[in-house]
Amino acid sequence: MFNKFDTIRPYTKGETCRTFPVYYPPQHQDIQPGMEYLMKPLPVFDDSNYRGSGKLKDKVAIITGGDSGIGRAVAVFFAKEGAKLVLVYYNEERDANDTKDYIERLGGEVLLIHGDLKNKDFSNFIVNETLDCYGKIDILVNNAGVQYFADNLTDISNEQFDYTMKSNIYSMFYLTKAVLPYLKSGSSIINTTSITTYNGEGDLIDYVTSKGAIVGFTRALATNLAPKNIRVNAVAPGPFWTALQPASRKAKDIPTFGSTGPMKRAGQPYEIAAIYVYLASNDSTYTTGQVIHVNGGEYKG
Template identity: 60%
Template sequence: MYPQYPYYDKEVECEEKPISFPPQHQEQHPGLEYPMVPRPIAENPNYTGSHKLHDKVAIITGGDSGIGRAAAIAFAKEGAHVVIVYYNEHRDAEETKERIHQLGRSCLTISGDLKEERFSYHVVQQTMQTFGQIDILVNNAAVQYPKKSILDISTEQLETTFRTNIFSFFHMTKAVLPYLQRGSTIINNGSVTAFRGHKKLIDYSASQGAVITFTRSLAMSLVDQEIRVNAVAPGPIWTPLIPSSFEEEDVKTFGTRTPMERAGQPFELAPTFVYLASDDSSYITGQVIHVNGGEIVGS
């Protein structure tokens, strides 16, 4: 039998093609979590924190839903206060904020456009006014616009993709850096497409390649300050990015080509972010951790 996640039919046997997700598509991008069927699983109820991030303050871009939400909840379970930066997905952000408060941690939500450099400085200013410190930056926000050919990718799309997926990482890092102390961490969320490409996501894959090189170069630049920089490269993960970018037919089989024959859930990445944010990874910088259902790619 396949792993018993909600989107698998309990009657499906191993020799049959695994069931993925009901066909669905959202017009709003990067998408909303609350209307998805099924809802992504952001939290592992069996995950118990052990104060690895006690009283740390973490900024998570795209923290309202998907991988960002899962990381935010796990950070809160480890004792961190969280700043969620998001575009305009207000209901998703409020749900995440409510859960963090239930876990006894503070949560600040800030809505705005990360493509604009000045917004990053606004985020940092609000964070410092509220908490007086910044210890962890998770650059996670991203967009993707599948196209059949590079001829279909407009200059506007190319600029939007890079301004969201890598420019915002630069902007947030520059804004945060003066407030980081020794032992602080930066985690950049990348993608498996940086290593193997994707024929329908040429501009997105290129931007993710930039994220990986940015991570390695920044780690070298900050090592003398004892600020560690690492990246996570997820494979297919069930987040709002998927139904808001792919067509319904692609959603139906999303994730089934991995060795595990299923997409991952956001909560399955959360411990990786905790590991890279905590002292458990004190001898790791400039590295990429692959969470992709078993696909072997270059590191």
């Protein structure tokens, strides 16, 4: 078990070394999906050693939940690879603007769009705004989501179950359906699912159900779109230090977050972002219908 003085140095000789904490003090936010700027310590979303090589040059990517966490890290890595970005967020205004400013300092282009993905009409708005700004869509990253803990199924209200489903899977269906007519051969759809679908986390029943639906959606859509040469894949993160954690967990549970796996720590968002680059780029032209696991060894599938 790490303590609050521990840090990890994840680079080898010859690389720029940076440290990041693996201890998180008790904290809780009463809003989902959470505000990154309030977190202590802040997540690490960029890797100074990552150098883009134009893998996504002039591609247009829509990323939901792109204001913070994994979505922010993916946006930064996409920008380094030359993509033009549309970042969709709910109400995390400060996080979204911080992400936009950071990417623009890297020389990237960012369009911010805020709204409620549970509203199917909002998906059409996203598509129209993207086409007005950039004229096309090449990549869709369905990453936004919420989670609520409950000890028993009987503790989950019908309203909560409905909210979770609409936030995590209905929203994905709405936006993918709206984007699909504009995707051409070689385009990529990437959906964020979760390790919890595979280990059956018992206190996240509605969340696990929604993430399992994402796996099925990914595989079926991949089969359906393969003749059009549109790839559909998913990424299943394990425990990553994002705003969703203090927004959904009890404060007392935060210090041990991510400590039970083989690597004994939570992941930082930048440690998963390159997987999305792979799935979005021509490196993955023969990869579709797959779920890629990034979880520090917690699940081996």
